[in-house]
């Protein structure tokens with residue numbers, strides 16, 4: 001290869017490199033999701049939502065661990081609506097928002113990596129299975145009551 005051509009090729013590769021090594025992040029950041037969705041309740045503590053930045057509120061939640069807390073919040077727990085009440089929100093984006101809130105409230109959680117996402121999905125699946133079983137038991141009970149009424 002002629003030296004001039006090699007230099008040209010190298011400079012072209014150098015120009016192309018940044019686009020290859022740093023693809024734009026297709027997911028919203030945890031901070032973005034918090035500001036768009038979660039803040040509505042978590043900023044002031046609507047219905048006893050754990051307040052953003054309040055270490056006392058968050059300490060016992062952080063204790064539960066990232067996979068469990070994220071999964072349970074996503075499925076919905078007590079007054080916390082499933083998916084933060086935003087059906088189109090991706091689980092990975094929701095998980096980032098939880099990590100952001102926990103980290104700003106005394107924890108040190110990172111955006112979940114593939115391994116953490118796997119654990120969150122598994123825990124959410126188990127939680128949903130449990131809810132489905134409880135609902136089915138309730139349906140059976142309802143049918144029994146209907147028969148007794150007849």
Ligand code: HEC
Pocket residue numbers: 033034037038039040041042046047048049050061069070072073077078079080081083084085094097098
């Ligand atoms: C409509 C109000 C509302 C919105 C919006 C909301 N939350 Fe909540 N959240 C709550 C309430 C209320 C609780 C407390 C539930 C309880 O313990 O009764 C809660 C609890 C939680 C918890 C703790 C769950 C647990 O296991 O105790 C997490 C984590 C959480 N929210 C994350 C989020 C994230 C992330 C978002 C945004 C994507 C969000 N929330 C949006 C009301 C809300």
